[in-house]
Amino acid sequence: MVRRRVQPLPNDGEVLLGEHRLTGIAITTVQTVGASVGAAVLAAILQSRVAHHADAPARAFADTFWWIFAVTLLTLVPASLLPLRRGTGTR
Numbered sequence: 001m002v003r004r005r006v007q008p009l010p011n012d013g014e015v016l017l018g019e020h021r022l023t024g025i026a027i028t029t030v031q032t033v034g035a036s037v038g039a040a041v042l043a044a045i046l047q048s049r050v051a052h053h054a055d056a057p058a059r060a061f062a063d064t065f066w067w068i069f070a071v072t073l074l075t076l077v078p079a080s081l082l083p084l085r086r087g088t089g090t091r
Contacts, residue, residue: 042064045063045064046060046064049061049064
């Protein structure tokens with residue numbers, strides 16, 4: 001009789017990072033906290049820009065938009081370096 005070792009498949013919410021597993025709850029927590037911090041930072045930038053351009057609120061929103069655009073571009077650089085596929089699962 002041949003016994004095989006059955007390897008469980010990761011759930012959709014699991015990401016394999018080397019030998020560590022980040023489960024769906026951890027991913028959701030990081031995303032929630034990150035979104036809250038991001039919204040607070042953008043609110044602070046907008047408030048600063050509104051104080052600077054008190055006579056032109058549209059300019060303050062435009063400045064904030066460019067901050068968002070720049071930060072998005074900065075995150076695309078490391079994201080483009082990520083592999084397109086997961087590893088084969090061999091350990």
